[in-house]
Amino acid sequence: MNTLTDRRAVARQRTPLNRSQIAGFWGAWAGWTLDGMDSFIYALVLTPALTELLPRSGFAATPSNVGLAGSILFALFLVGWGLSFIWGPLADRFGRTKVLAATIFTFAIFTGLAATSTNVWQLGVYRFIAGVGIGGEWALAGTYVAEAWPEDRRKMGAGYLQTGYYAGFFLAAALNYTIGVHFGWRAMFLTGAVPVVVAILILLRVKEPEKWQKADAKTVRVKPLREIMGPAYRRRTWVACILLTIAIIGLWAGAVYEPSAVIQLATRAGMSKGDSMRMASLATGLLSIGTILGCLALPPMAERIGRKMTLAVYFAGMAVAIAASFGWAFYLPNGLAPFIAWLFVLGFFGGNFALFSLWLPEQFETRVRATAFAFCTSFGRFVGAGVNFLLGAAVLHMQTLGVPVALTALAFVLGLFVIPFAPETKGETLPQ
Structure with a gap:
């Protein structure tokens, strides 16, 4: 009884957030939400956009050409993400x-x-440059929340922040269900210009974190990229790069190809084109809800069993969910319902990204933290671009979507062997 009372007392005594910290969090969260929305818009409008644009570019809008062009354009987008370092x-x-x-x-x-x-x-050019901007938002939002929020709140703040990206998926699905179905793919891209307002509000209302201001005042200028590759940080930098690469491969294999898979399954079940698109939007919403729940469940788990064990649980869950959804349910005679059910599981374990928002800032000092976060995420995106291109080629060669995507589950199995080489930072404060 006393233990329960003590825990409640500690919860009540958490450091209150000031106005700037609250405004900064919501600005970062809104930016990350609209970032997720912008990212997923492309997956939702891929087929209608390329069906219209390929003939204008001198190519037939066959399913194979749409698939190949979509993979190439998405690879360019990921290269833009990679350059966001x-x-x-x-x-x-x-x-x-x-x-x-x-x-x-x-x-x-x-x-x-x-x-x-x-x-x-x-x-392709517009999506490439948009990718450069989108790729930088996570590193900076994660760094900001880690540095601006009090030590006793920042870990849960990482989980809250990460829900934004998948709330963006849900928002994109809702927009596609309404605006996309009725007004087309161009209207969907126009909605992606809304985040300009958020950028202006951040500039006007949010202060720099005190940790950065103090570090900036006393830091002798160094080359941060050279420092994270030096003896002190080299191992943790490359281990984080590998783990993030695996997470990114799984995210984009599952999330990007999910609408196309649902549309194929819905069409096979006898649904009309419009109903198939709506079903893809609903499935994306379910995937997003699962991921948001996974993000919220992760910080308490990481505090209880540690960062490394938590990531191992989520990676194992991703491996099973990808194999079961794309490798099994996709090929069932009536596979739409079981595929969508497995999407919820895939979404939940896709919340593994929340761990990186919590864990990466704990591994690097303030003077190089943003550089390290941006470099590790960008490295994974470069590799992800190559894997995405190979996936597109495999889909074209095998004439099926399920098996190539299902094979990405192997990356998470590999990740289980890499996790032990990462540092365990459970119980440690954010390094200054």
Whole structure:
């Protein structure tokens, strides 16, 4: 009884958040939400956009060409994500909030411009530059929340923050269910320009974290990228890169190909084109709800059993869910319902990204934290771009979507052998 009372007392005594910390969190969360929305818009409008643009670019809009062009354009988008590591050193030098606003402004403007595309080349350029902006938002939002929130709140703050990206998936699905179905793919891209407002609010209302201000005042200028590759950080940098690469492969294999898989299964079940698109939107919403729950469940688990064991549980869950959904349910005669059921499980364990928002800031000091976060996430995106291209080629060669995506489950099995080499930071405070 006393133990329960003590726990409640500790919960009541948590450090209160000030106005700037609250505004900063909601600004970062909203940016991350709209980032997720912008990212997933492409997956939802891929088929209608390329069906219109390929003939204007001199190519027939066959299912094979749509699949191949979609994979190439998405690979370009991921390369843009990879180049987003440039934002990390800028944030370590000039501040978290200014550069965070710049990333949001970049991806919002160029997502909106994608609505004006008249051929696939223009769409590719706009998505590439949007990717540069989108890729930087996570590193800077995660760094900001870790540094701005009190020590007794920042771990749960990482879980709250990560829900934003998948709330963005849900928002994109809702927009596609309403705007996309009735007004088409160009209207969907135009909605992606809305985050400009969030960027302006962040610039006007959010202060820099005190940790960064103190570190900036006393830090002798170093080259942060060189430092995270030096003896002190080299091992944890590369281990984090590998683990994030695995997580990114799983995210994009499952999430990006999920709408196409649902549309195929719904069509096979006799649904009309419009009903199939709506079913894909509903399935995406369910996937998003599962992931949000996974993000919220993760921080308490990480505090109880440690960072490494928590990631192992989530990676094992991803391996099973990807194999069961794309490798088994996708090929059932009436596979739509079991496939969608497994999507919820896939979504829950896809919440493993919340661990990186919590764990990466704990592994690096303030003067190099944003650079390390941005580099590790960007490395994974470069590899993810290559894997996505190979997946597209495999789908084209095998004439099926399920097996190539199901094989990405092997990456998570590999990850289970890499996790022991990462540092365990449970119980440690954020390094200054």
